Amino acid sequence: MPHGMCLLWEPWLVLLWAGSDLMIFVAYMAIPLALITVLRRRGDFRHRALVALFASFILLCGVTHLMGIVTLWYPIYPLTAALKLATGIVSLATAFVLFRLIPVLLRIPTPDTHDEVIGQLEVTLADLSRSRDELENRVRQRTEELKDANTRLALTARDAVQRSRNLIQVVSSLTRPGVEISQYPERFLRELRGRINALAIATSTVMEQDDTARASLERVIRRQIEPLFNAPAQQLSTDGPVVEVGAQGAQQLSLIAWELASRFVQIGRAEQARGHIAVTWTIESSDADENGSNLALEWRESFKSSLDTDHDSGAEQTPGGTPLPLDEFSETLLTRIIPRLLDGKGRFEIAPALFLYRLTCPMNAITARSAAIEAEIDERGSRATDIPTEAA
Structure with missing residues (x-):
């Protein structure tokens, strides 16, 4: 039996249900595309597996919402169940990997830390430039x-x-x-x-x-x-x-x-x-x-x-x-x-x-x-x- 019968085929309810799943599906399709684009452009990114798991998890979530729209009229519940199982497996894997990477992720420098390091590097660079100038002057003086x-x-x-x-x-x-x-x-x-x-x-x-x-x-x-x-x-x-x-x-x-x-x-x-x-x-x-x-x-x-x-x-x-x-x-x-x-x-x-x-x-x-x-x-x-x- 189609899922629309559970909604009594109320037009406004069917439209609300199908429209919400459609927007969620479009968003869940766009997010993995953005993550894959980042991975392709940033070859130095260290945690690529975690990003790939997140993209797969979000993609499967979007497909389940798409199946929610289809089952309003076509009762293909076995396929929907299989997709949800796959989504669950990928979700657990993503959660497991994420918890394993918590200590690593916590060590990622914050923007303030980056600014502090950049400031220290600028001071060091200024000291090196000054030392270089002093050395050049000293070499010039010794040469004279x-x-x-x-x-x-x-x-x-x-x-x-x-x-x-x-x-x-x-x-x-x-x-x-x-x-x-x-x-x-x-x-x-x-x-x-x-x-x-x-x-x-x-x-x-x-x-x-x-x-x-x-x-x-x-x-x-x-x-x-x-x-x-x-x-x-x-x-x-x-x-x-x-x-x-x-x-x-x-x-x-x-x-x-x-x-x-x-x-x-x-x-x-x-x-x-x-x-x-x-x-x-x-x-x-x-x-x-x-x-x-x-x-x-x-x-x-x-x-x-x-x-x-x-x-x-x-x-x-x-x-x-x-x-x-x-x-x-x-x-x-x-x-x-x-x-x-x-x-x-x-x-x-x-x-x-x-x-x-x-x-x-x-x-x-x-x-x-x-x-x-x-x-x-x-x-x-x-x-x-x-x-x-x-x-x-």
């Missing part, structure tokens, strides 16, 4: 420092080569005196050691000044010749403006001082007691010289008379002693070799009771520092200038 170090190393190497050439030239000149070595071997070796020692003292005097790599002209002169005198305070005087000399200038001036002082101490004790050395220097401007100002260095040896040294004796006054003349090599060294290295001129005069040596050279020839030292000082100055800026 390495370039500067290589530049300073190249300058230092070039300066060392230049200094070695100068020293080799000077030492080569010192080992070729005008007299034969075989005639005065001991004297030659003593003077050679003294000249080389003068160069070493000059270099050490300059290198003691770590910050400037220069030394005062007065210190260079005094440190070279004071050890040769018994009473340097009475026998030696220096006077002149403050002049800072570089390594090469100090070496050449020290060699001049040693050459003249060693010659002075070779005279007798009495002559030494009456002798006095005055070293003076001035800075002369030279408009005609493109190098600028010149240094005029004067070495003056004067000797007092015997009456001046002994007022109480009744001896007759005798004139001051005559200075020792320069030997051939000393004259060459003082008037040709050293002035040429300093791009200057040297001359001397000998008179009774007086010896005078005068050297004139450009200021930049004695004050110039090596390129490596200049680069190092410039870098120190730039670093000192950058410190307040970084602190600010």
Whole structure:
């Protein structure tokens, strides 16, 4: 018997019953279609079996509602019962799987958790970006420092080569005196050691000044010749403006001082007691010289008379002693070799009771520092200038 008879074939009731089942059927057909579409487009979805069970369950539910419409007019209840059995089996399976997946589903992050994780990832990404920028700046800074170090190393190497050439030239000149070595071997070796020692003292005097790599002209002169005198305070005087000399200038001036002082101490004790050395220097401007100002260095040896040294004796006054003349090599060294290295001129005069040596050279020839030292000082100055800026 059709199910419509149970409804007494009331038109409005039959229409309401059939219309409701039809709407439920259409909805239950659309929902599985939407779920299947999601599964096809999202291949990374982890719980695909659960979604498939839900789609099957909803689809069978829709078919049972369709059979509810059919049985209003056609009593095919066995088929309807079979469909309901299948729907029940799928429903139980879906419920069983769903309960098994409850712990897994509870671990699925909530939107708030997603937002929090995204925020943390953004902070981490910002930190990584900042670290990357700092690393790039550090690498760039280290690269620049390495370039500067290589530049300073190249300058230092070039300066060392230049200094070695100068020293080799000077030492080569010192080992070729005008007299034969075989005639005065001991004297030659003593003077050679003294000249080389003068160069070493000059270099050490300059290198003691770590910050400037220069030394005062007065210190260079005094440190070279004071050890040769018994009473340097009475026998030696220096006077002149403050002049800072570089390594090469100090070496050449020290060699001049040693050459003249060693010659002075070779005279007798009495002559030494009456002798006095005055070293003076001035800075002369030279408009005609493109190098600028010149240094005029004067070495003056004067000797007092015997009456001046002994007022109480009744001896007759005798004139001051005559200075020792320069030997051939000393004259060459003082008037040709050293002035040429300093791009200057040297001359001397000998008179009774007086010896005078005068050297004139450009200021930049004695004050110039090596390129490596200049680069190092410039870098120190730039670093000192950058410190307040970084602190600010």
